[in-house]
Amino acid sequence: MSAVIGHDHDHDHAHGHEYHPGGLMRWVKTTNHKDIGTMYLWFSFVMFLVGGFMAMVIRAELFVPGMQVVNPEIFNQMTTLHGLIMVFGAIMPAFVGFANWLIPMQIGAPDMAFPRMNNWSFWLLPPAATLLVLSLFVPGGAPGVGWTLYAPLSVQQGMGMDLTIFAIHILGMSSIMGSINIVTTILNLRAPGMTLMKMPLFVWTWLITAYLLIAVMPVLAGAVTMILTDRHFGTHFFNAAGGGDPVLFQHIFWFFGHPEVYIIAIPAFGVVSQVIPAFSRKPLFGYTSMVYAVASIAILSFLVWAHHMYTAGLPTTAQLYYMYATMLIAVPTGVKVFNWVATMWKGSLTFETPMLFAMGFLFLFTLGGFTGLVLSVTPVDIQLHDTYYVVAHFHYVMVAGALFSAFAGVYFWLPKWTGNMYNETLGKWHFWLSFIFFNMIFFVQHFLGLAGMPRRIPDYAPQFTDFNMISSIGAFGFGLSQLLFLYIVLKTIRSGEKAPQKPWEGADSLEWTHLPTPAPYHSFETPPVVK
């Protein structure tokens, strides 16, 4: 670290004359946390559009019964890639982008602890994404197995599956390096006086998330490697005829997969925990219990994986255990929701775009939490497992949860990042369009699931038609609304009004109180003193 800032000490930062290569090479070679954060965010937005396009194909096919737009093989490939791209390409990198931008600024550090590794962890992503998208064009196409890659179906697939496996390996490496970087930065580069329990909640959530990632990404790598060797090297991990067990894959996958849910959700909690106090003009209620709640959720997330497998034929005792353990997660999650509402209680509230998205998050994520509670009850889940109810549930958590939180974060920090204010009216339009269309897509899917429509089917019985139409119209509206977001961001960068150092009255973390707008290239050259 000292080498990095030592080199730049000769330059005058206040006037922005520091050396860095221009053009494309600036971005290829950069070790700066802000550049890398920006690249993560743009990468994730591009992936969001790619994955979103796939969702449009899915919704177009499901607009009416019958096969019209694509054939069943392509449909299955779309559901698989949509899931993988959104989870690994869009949501996860978006929050790593936030981590890069904000953690050094919020703990009073000049940059991340390992800037070169930081560069490497970003630049692994584009090749991985390329492999994923490329799989569509190889013989046999992309895997048509769903993002869960269940064996033995995934063992049957064409070479697109191998590309996907390698993509996952690369993405996993990227995540692990990024996480090690984040943990090291948080534990070692905090400014004097910035004790752990004084860190902004966003930093706390990333510390915990990074540990989750380090713990479970190798597990996923193991699972897909076992598929790879089953496919090509004669092993029988998942083949009963050779002494293996297909359900073993599900255990390994969900041991990764459930913590993964929280890898996505916990940083979202962090962003919202910054935004809500700022627009309530009141400190976060129950900071300590919020930290403990996140930690409890993280620990519990390792102990509940088989609630994704109630129909796989677990022993009765296992069904009971996983039901109880899963229900227990409602307790710390409830604590978080109560604390957020208590933060708003008797505040002095204003409703700029970041706050709207944060409240949208709070409202809809909680709804997704409740459907999660419904699904945790084993006998009820038997009916709802692998139906559209589950699809609705996890999109409430992933889209209205993680994505809305990411939007809240972008609008909140955009002035600090770019130096310019976004257009508030357009921002509000973006929120309301997203909110309405989101519910149009996914609220009706609860009813589809209850009435018995399985997920991952390219065609359906006519009684499901009207809800599917509503859902599809909502999807097209939601997709188009995101182009408005792109316009708003570009307009802010090019021609937004100049933003003050602290555009939000109630914001109180270091990036607002101690750094000018836009934030300087090397955040804190001399650490601030935190009281």
Next chain:
Amino acid sequence: MIKTMLHKIGAGALPMLVPALAWAEDKAKWNLQEPHTEVARQMYDLHTVVLIICLVIFVGVFGMMFYAVIKHRKSVGHQAAHFHENTTVEIIWTVVPFFILIGMAWPATQGVLNMRDASSPDITIKVTGYQWKWGYEYLKGEGDLSGVADGMQIYSTLSTPRDQIYGKAPKGEHYLLEVDNPLVVPVGKKVRVLITANDVLHAWWVPAFGVKQDAVPGFIRDAWFRVDKPGTFRGQCAELCGKEHGFMPIVVVALEPKEFADWAAKNKVALAAAGGAAATAAAAK
């Protein structure tokens, strides 16, 4: 009594949310399908209970939030208070939800235990998932079902014509939920199904029975149901199994035991004739 009450509330609760919509009259559209086994009814009631608990908490929490949104906004001149900690309320909102969960876990546990108790069946049927159809084999009947259908095999394939799927013909009433040979079971008897698969994972799901069980190649799982009235019940494969995953429905016809025996006898004769014909054909080669 409480159960029937819950059942009524459940049937009413969801449509009540959207009274303005005329569709609400069709209850099955807004809620779980009408249950036709004890297990499915337990699932239905359990869902209603959990949903009501969730709705009450939801209204409470967001009632607070919207109250704050209206009364504690800056534009009406509300000054921010400074409190940001209160150990008592933290303990309350940790402990109270915990007890609510215990209240939910109790009936849920009873549901699980009942659902998993496949002991002493009246008839056992083996279900095999194939890419992409279902195979049924009547293994063994007990008591008055003893020997009635033993050894019979059925393959059950989607019977919706491709023209309907590709829009060249109007779609029929049971589009995608119809098969050539449905599974036939006796009403009022405990039917145990042993479920397995031939190639990849499938899942055998009949919503009205409350049975959804993955079919795992190389392993056998079981489930059971006792149908409460004669009728035709439809479900679908619920685990992605490849390109025709959406096209392998499950149709179960429940008959009174007497009619079931008649059906079995007739079907056995037909099978024997078909088998005999096949054997003759094989011999002729």
